[in-house]
Amino acid sequence: MAKTNFQYEKRQRELEKKKKAEEKARRKLEAKNQPADEQDADTAGFETPERDAPAQE
Numbered sequence: 001m002a003k004t005n006f007q008y009e010k011r012q013r014e015l016e017k018k019k020k021a022e023e024k025a026r027r028k029l030e031a032k033n034q035p036a037d038e039q040d041a042d043t044a045g046f047e048t049p050e051r052d053a054p055a056q057e
Helices: 006-033 036-043
Strands: none
Touching: none
């Protein structure tokens, strides 16, 4: 029976974590560099009702 190569498996997990972290950092940097008006356009579809508004009966 062949032995499991734990070092190889660990290295693959580490590479996957590193790749994921780099992708997250890239997305975060892109969001930071995005102009403010474009960010407002992304959230324009979501309107939140005011909580302090008096109830109309």
